[in-house]
Amino acid sequence: MKNIKFLVIISILLVYSCEQKQNEPLVDSFGPPAEVRNVKVENLPGAARLTYTLPSDPGMSYVAAEFTDDRGLRKVVKSSGFKNYVLLEGFGKARDYDVEVYSVSKSEQRSAPVKVNISPTTPPIQLSANTVEATHTFGGVLLNFKNEFKLDYVFYTLIKDEDGRWTEYDRYYSGAETENILFAVRGLEATPTEFAFYLQDKWQNRSDTLYHALTPLYEEELNKDLWKDAALMDDFNEPLYSPLYQLWTPGERTYFFQNARDYPEKAGMPTWVTIDLGREYLLGRMKTHMVRHANTWKYGSCSPRRFEVWGSNEATTNWDNWTLLGEFESTRPSGRGVGEPLTDDDEKQLVDGEDFEFDLTDQSYRYIRYKVNETWGNTLNFCLLEITLWGQAVN
Numbered sequence: 001m002k003n004i005k006f007l008v009i010i011s012i013l014l015v016y017s018c019e020q021k022q023n024e025p026l027v028d029s030f031g032p033p034a035e036v037r038n039v040k041v042e043n044l045p046g047a048a049r050l051t052y053t054l055p056s057d058p059g060m061s062y063v064a065a066e067f068t069d070d071r072g073l074r075k076v077v078k079s080s081g082f083k084n085y086v087l088l089e090g091f092g093k094a095r096d097y098d099v100e101v102y103s104v105s106k107s108e109q110r111s112a113p114v115k116v117n118i119s120p121t122t123p124p125i126q127l128s129a130n131t132v133e134a135t136h137t138f139g140g141v142l143l144n145f146k147n148e149f150k151l152d153y154v155f156y157t158l159i160k161d162e163d164g165r166w167t168e169y170d171r172y173y174s175g176a177e178t179e180n181i182l183f184a185v186r187g188l189e190a191t192p193t194e195f196a197f198y199l200q201d202k203w204q205n206r207s208d209t210l211y212h213a214l215t216p217l218y219e220e221e222l223n224k225d226l227w228k229d230a231a232l233m234d235d236f237n238e239p240l241y242s243p244l245y246q247l248w249t250p251g252e253r254t255y256f257f258q259n260a261r262d263y264p265e266k267a268g269m270p271t272w273v274t275i276d277l278g279r280e281y282l283l284g285r286m287k288t289h290m291v292r293h294a295n296t297w298k299y300g301s302c303s304p305r306r307f308e309v310w311g312s313n314e315a316t317t318n319w320d321n322w323t324l325l326g327e328f329e330s331t332r333p334s335g336r337g338v339g340e341p342l343t344d345d346d347e348k349q350l351v352d353g354e355d356f357e358f359d360l361t362d363q364s365y366r367y368i369r370y371k372v373n374e375t376w377g378n379t380l381n382f383c384l385l386e387i388t389l390w391g392q393a394v395n
Helices: 002-020 124-129 246-247 345-350
Strands: 037-044 047-053 060-068 074-081 084-087 096-105 114-120 133-137 140-146 152-158 166-174 179-184 193-200 210-214 273-290 305-313 325-330 354-357 365-375 387-393
Touching: 037 114, 047 096, 047 114, 060 084, 074 084, 124 140, 124 193, 133 210, 140 152, 140 193, 152 179, 166 179, 179 354, 246 273, 246 387, 273 305, 325 354, 325 365
Parallel strands: none
Antiparallel strands: 037 047, 047 084, 060 074, 060 096, 096 114, 133 140, 140 179, 152 166, 152 193, 193 210, 273 354, 273 365, 273 387, 305 325, 305 365
């Protein structure tokens, strides 16, 4: 009986002690730390860098800068106690902002604030928006802008509907690896259209909206049933596996490889083939698909990297009778080099194909020469899965 009473008393004491326990910092409090000193401000595009002298305080853990951004949101940016600076980013407008800088102890006690004023200059998103150029192209609108700071943006395209309301038509996600952004918004009828464009960054800032009235050009995919190998004397059209017509035959393994093994005298760069399109076209754009059934050819080996497209209305080996339609370079969305791991964006482009724009012209052509100057693997031959062209047939 005594043992039972003893256990009951112990249980009551344990419950009581648990109720009395309070949450306390794991590190003993050193009290509020000393303030940072000698704060200097470097104003940057859409940002500000604060440098300072750290206090000689063993209890200090980090530095915090607190401010209200241009949208009225209260933000806190922290920097390690081993650094003498803090970078404040994401300002959507160029104006003055008040900032309070604290040193914070290991027990989360703040020092007295040091108040400074910052004046970020024009933010990168607006600098990029100021460079946007929009022109009509086949089936849509061609857009380009400068991404000087190599930031991630979402580029919104809106069109005005028949009721006069703006509706979102397209979103383009620009990577942070490229400075010069060029892309097209497609699928539009050849009718006068009012467009609106703006950018959004990772801090949810939006640029000013740009307005354009443009009329997309009519386009159609060229009829590949009319295509054939022009087979000119100086072409390297000897196949390693299947004939040149595989280059315009849909399918995952309908590829064309130049046969450098059996025709070493023709191997080397530059190298080219000639295609008879079957009729004259105003050429607008081209899409190419790399061989991709194995990683060897994905941005590697004999896949074309730098190439040219030439047009003519005469099937001739005399280059003087050919017109250069464009010089192009295949790029990886990730910006990575040969042999580096493929990203999701790289793989997506391999499936979707890579687009290349021709300059607008009123000259039509029946024959094209696909001339490769360099492959991804610096090989002596090229290989490709498929070529597709769009434009307007000339009657």
